[in-house]
Amino acid sequence: MDLLWVLIIGGLIGWLSGNLIGRDVPGGLAGNIMAGFVGSWLGTELLGDRGPVVGGFYVVPSIVGAIVVLLIFFAIARGDGYRRR
DSSP: OHHHHHHHHHHHHHHHHHHHHTOOOTTHHHHHHHHHHHHHHHHHHHHOSOSOEETTEEHHHHHHHHHHHHHHHHHHHHSOSSOOO
């Protein structure tokens, strides 16, 4: 049951961060969960253990970190990695 709870909270964090920047997270539910997990790790590393804890995630740093991860992803995805002629 703990794994399910962590997946739900990670997905909600990814979904919320995507809505805050006004972009859909690619990959649907799996993309939201990944953005939530990576964002939680990054946000906690950058901001520390602050704010309320839900499902093992520090909510405020997790959302901030997920926003940063998505902004970096969309900045990289904007360039295709090759030049069109």
